[in-house]
Amino acid sequence: MNTFLPRLLPLALATALALANPVAHADTAAPGAARAENPFLSQQDAAARAARVSNVAYVLDFALTGKETFSATTTLNFDLNDASTPLTVDLDKATVKSLSVNGRKVDPQYNGWFITLPAASLVKGRNTVVVAYERPHSTNGEGLHRMVDPVDGRVYTYSHFEPAAAHQMFAVFDQPDLKATYQLNVVAPADWEVISSTREANIAPCTEGRRWTFPTTKKLSPYNFSMHAGPYKVWEDNSGKYPMRLFARQSVASQIRPAEWFKYTKAGLAFFDGYFGIPYQYGKYDQVLVPDFLYGAMENAGAITFAEHGFMYKAEMTAEQRQRLASVIMHEMAHQWFGDLVTMQWWNGLWLNESFASFMGTLATAESTEFKDAWRAFYSQGKQAAYEQDSKITTHPIEVPVPSTQNAFDNIDAITYSKGASTLVQLRHLLGEDTFRKGVHNYLVKYQYKNAKLDDFIGSLGQAAHRDLSGWTREWLYQPGVDTIAAEYSCKAGRINAFSLKQSAPHEFPTLREQRVQVAALRLEQGRYRVDRKVAVTYKGANTAVPGMVGAPCPDMVYPNYEDWGYVKVQLDPRSFDGARAHLADVQEPLLRAMLWQSLWDGVRDAKLPLNDFISTVLANASQEKDYTLLGDVLGKVAASKRYLDTIDPKGGYNRQATRQLADMAWAGVLANKGDDNFQRRWFNAYIDLASERPDLDRLASLLEGGEKVDGLDINQDLRWAIVTRLNRFDYPGAGALLDAEQARDKSDSGQSAALAASVSRPDPGLKTEWLERIQDPQPKLPFSRLRTAMGNLYPAEQGLLAERSADQRLARLPALDKSAGPVYMRAYGPSLIPHGCTPADVTRLRAAAADMKDLSAGTRRALLDALQESQRCVAVKQTMTAR
Numbered sequence: 094m095n096t097f098l099p100r101l102l103p104l105a106l107a108t109a110l111a112l113a114n115p116v117a118h119a120d121t122a123a124p125g126a127a128r129a130e131n132p133f134l135s136q137q138d139a140a141a142r143a144a145r146v147s148n149v150a151y152v153l154d155f156a157l158t159g160k161e162t163f164s165a166t167t168t169l170n171f172d173l174n175d176a177s178t179p180l181t182v183d184l185d186k187a188t189v190k191s192l193s194v195n196g197r198k199v200d201p202q203y204n205g206w207f208i209t210l211p212a213a214s215l216v217k218g219r220n221t222v223v224v225a226y227e228r229p230h231s232t233n234g235e236g237l238h239r240m241v242d243p244v245d246g247r248v249y250t251y252s253h254f255e256p257a258a259a260h261q262m263f264a265v266f267d268q269p270d271l272k273a274t275y276q277l278n279v280v281a282p283a284d285w286e287v288i289s290s291t292r293e294a295n296i297a298p299c300t301e302g303r304r305w306t307f308p309t310t311k312k313l314s315p316y317n318f319s320m321h322a323g324p325y326k327v328w329e330d331n332s333g334k335y336p337m338r339l340f341a342r343q344s345v346a347s348q349i350r351p352a353e354w355f356k357y358t359k360a361g362l363a364f365f366d367g368y369f370g371i372p373y374q375y376g377k378y379d380q381v382l383v384p385d386f387l388y389g390a391m392e393n394a395g396a397i398t399f400a401e402h403g404f405m406y407k408a409e410m411t412a413e414q415r416q417r418l419a420s421v422i423m424h425e426m427a428h429q430w431f432g433d434l435v436t437m438q439w440w441n442g443l444w445l446n447e448s449f450a451s452f453m454g455t456l457a458t459a460e461s462t463e464f465k466d467a468w469r470a471f472y473s474q475g476k477q478a479a480y481e482q483d484s485k486i487t488t489h490p491i492e493v494p495v496p497s498t499q500n501a502f503d504n505i506d507a508i509t510y511s512k513g514a515s516t517l518v519q520l521r522h523l524l525g526e527d528t529f530r531k532g533v534h535n536y537l538v539k540y541q542y543k544n545a546k547l548d549d550f551i552g553s554l555g556q557a558a559h560r561d562l563s564g565w566t567r568e569w570l571y572q573p574g575v576d577t578i579a580a581e582y583s584c585k586a587g588r589i590n591a592f593s594l595k596q597s598a599p600h601e602f603p604t605l606r607e608q609r610v611q612v613a614a615l616r617l618e619q620g621r622y623r624v625d626r627k628v629a630v631t632y633k634g635a636n637t638a639v640p641g642m643v644g645a646p647c648p649d650m651v652y653p654n655y656e657d658w659g660y661v662k663v664q665l666d667p668r669s670f671d672g673a674r675a676h677l678a679d680v681q682e683p684l685l686r687a688m689l690w691q692s693l694w695d696g697v698r699d700a701k702l703p704l705n706d707f708i709s710t711v712l713a714n715a716s717q718e719k720d721y722t723l724l725g726d727v728l729g730k731v732a733a734s735k736r737y738l739d740t741i742d743p744k745g746g747y748n749r750q751a752t753r754q755l756a757d758m759a760w761a762g763v764l765a766n767k768g769d770d771n772f773q774r775r776w777f778n779a780y781i782d783l784a785s786e787r788p789d790l791d792r793l794a795s796l797l798e799g800g801e802k803v804d805g806l807d808i809n810q811d812l813r814w815a816i817v818t819r820l821n822r823f824d825y826p827g828a829g830a831l832l833d834a835e836q837a838r839d840k841s842d843s844g845q846s847a848a849l850a851a852s853v854s855r856p857d858p859g860l861k862t863e864w865l866e867r868i869q870d871p872q873p874k875l876p877f878s879r880l881r882t883a884m885g886n887l888y889p890a891e892q893g894l895l896a897e898r899s900a901d902q903r904l905a906r907l908p909a910l911d912k913s914a915g916p917v918y919m920r921a922y923g924p925s926l927i928p929h930g931c932t933p934a935d936v937t938r939l940r941a942a943a944a945d946m947k948d949l950s951a952g953t954r955r956a957l958l959d960a961l962q963e964s965q966r967c968v969a970v971k972q973t974m975t976a977r
């Protein structure tokens with residue numbers, strides 16, 4: 094799965110999926126006891142079932158009409174080695190019409206979560222269970238989701254099962270280690286396509302439309318099987334080794350760029366076939382863009398789904414959009430081997446799937462597409478998020494227990510994806526590229542079509558390397574936190590005479606680790622930093638001497654994680670730090686420049702460098718940035734700086750002055766890059782994000798209405814919405830009418846979503862109250878995708894006073910909501926709507942809530958503690974500024 098969220102969504106949402114959970118609530122039962130009556134499946138119950146059941150084969154019959162409810166029959170065939178106790182089959186919120194076990198009708202014993210088959214109905218050996226049922230389609234993005242296109246009234250459906258939502262669509266042993274085959278038959282309206290893990294064997298007309306018959310799949314975990322049905326538009330490309338298709342809603346077809354999809358898909362399939370040494374297993378490669386998707390994309394075997402809002406383009410694609418498309422395609426493709434072919438036994442192994450797919454996805458992007466700097470993009474986007482999260486008090490080890498399916502997604506976050514991927518990068522440096530690849534190949538061969546555990550993976554790598562990796566595993570995978578290294582050296586007569594690396598760990602997480610890095614010494618010559626010497630060193634413990642550095646000319650800058658081999662924070666020595674601030678634009682290598690920018694930003698976040706000093710460095714250097722990826726990184730830090738300024742004091746004199754200078758810089762960037770669409774759009778996006786005073790808002794309004802024009806800058810529909818949203822957020826005169834006009838002009842699903850974001854962000858107390866009620870309504874009237882948009886846009890950073898009006902209410906409602914709303918809802922609600930701020934009073938309130946609310950679910954509790962720590966951090970950032 095991929096969890097990236099596109100730029101149009103607010104930042105709070107990007108972290109909405111980034112929650113974690115070291116200690117979980119679980120219903121644990123004694124062995125042999127009946128399964129706990131709740132919506133979730135515990136690891137213990139799953140293990141007990143897997144010990145009895147094997148050789149599972151499903152026959153799935155669906156009747157789809159496009160209406161709100163579907164009807165279906167599931168036939169389960171399986172071997173049972175012990176028929177002495179009842180057996181449960183998962184099926185969520187269905188109306189069971191009939192149940193037969195081994196040919197006999199049985200009265201369904203069904204609690205709305207699972208069916209219990211009485212022991213007397215079961216036999217040792219082969220069993221057949223037939224369940225006929227009806228169920229409403231889902232509207233929350235799980236199970237068999239249904240969406241009505243507001244443009245043309247057409248109905249689209251698709252499935253999404255991860256972590257354990259297959260039983261929202263059919264009767265199933267919904268656990269990854271009961272792999273099975275699936276034979277699918279679907280009756281659907283005549284103009285619909287049906288897409289699944291295999292390509293259909295037959296389509297025949299029938300009175301209800303068409304009957305689709307699919308060949309039996311290879312063995313798959315339930316969460317990797319899928320079915321998507323609707324009047325989708327189809328594109329095909331058979332120029333590669335495997336047939337490729339792409340699907341999207343008819344009304345958005347003009348915004349899809351099939352040629353780009355097929356180009357990267359074909360390149361990726363060739364790359365992975367070669368790298369893994371096992372050919373792609375599922376015969377055809379279908380990719381489906383779907384609406385209302387909860388995540389970025391999902392690796393269903395042979396029928397991958399993508400969140401359409403991340404991959405629709407109303408203008409020419411920018412380089413950034415192409416790179417994102419390539420990297421998400423590669424990520425999901427890596428899963429076809431690592432995840433689908435070899436699957437974790439239980440949800441605690443999800444991180445290895447995601448870490449590995451993030452690692453391989455980046456490698457494939459770097460080596461098989463035009464984006465040779467994919468690892469640098471990974472450094473700026475993935476790795477920084479991991480460092481940030483790993484520096485929080487709520488961080489967790491990469492590998493954590495998952496007691497039940499309730500907790501399966503508690504740890505779907507930057508630690509799982511990017512720290513995990515970074516440790517694999519490090520492991521590849523430690524073992525060597527060829528050994529690493531050999532270990533991966535052996536693992537895939539040995540466990541294909543089976544399930545595996547972490548020890549199996551580490552064991553395969555260790556065997557290939559002839560090395561015991563248990564110590565490495567303990568330090569990196571079972572201990573949380575990020576360490577810091579610093580270079581300590583002295584010079585005598587112009588040369589280094591002593592050099593060592595100091596490793597330190599945070600107080601709460603004291604593990605020091607072994608790691609292989611490169612240390613570089615640079616000298617400033619004719620206005621440019623050049624690497625004078627670099628030395629690879631494996632360090633461990635608190636102090637490691639680096640004799641290879643001794644004798645080198647005394648450097649102007651030392652960087653102890655050169656070329657980013659290691660997962661570690663770097664504390665620059667004072668001379669290097671000052672050099673970085675003064676001469677950032679003189680550092681030639683973009684990756685080193687990115688790491689130096691990061692060191693400065695870490696300084697701000699850790700309250701060691703005043704935010705105003707950082708902003709001065711931005712104003713002196715950012716305009717000279719000629720690297721596209723790094724410019725995006727720096728402008729991201731500008732946006733984060735602006736959020737700090739607005740949270741600290743939205744109307745403060747320094748805020749207004751700094752915003753004025755930053756907005757002028759961004760506008761100058763727009764004008765200076767007239768011939769370069771990529772750079773121009775990047776600067777223009779930054780300008781929109783900074784525009785908050787009249788002259789800038791006037792300019793945006795004029796650009797929207799066509800009064801002002803800039804060479805090369807096409808104000809496409811996405812930019813129109815960004816401008817309309819900005820004008821509404823700052824209550825620009827006439828903004829409401831502009832919103833109405835835009836809504837009339839763009840009636841698409843994405844247009845409605847953008848209109849909602851614009852509307853709820855208006856600084857209007859009545860509107861905030863009304864929307865907060867809708868969001869907190871126990872019987873929500875809107876699809877979850879809309880509620881999520883509302884949550885993320887309700888209280889922008891500069892509307893702290895409005896947010897304060899409902900802050901106590903939101904905090905007080907937290908325990909009740911947490912109990913009733915479920916983890917998907919809370920993952921969005923917590924980071925967006927738990928109140929935080931930048932005053933000691935905010936800190937006190939959150940500290941009291943944290944002391945009070947000990948019974949929250951683990952994910953929500955973590956969101957609360959994160960809000961507390963972020964408020965404390967903001968107070969410290971503020972103090973650093975006023976201390977000047």
Ligand SMILES: [Zn+2]
Pocket residue numbers: 094095424425428446447450
């Ligand atoms: Zn993934």
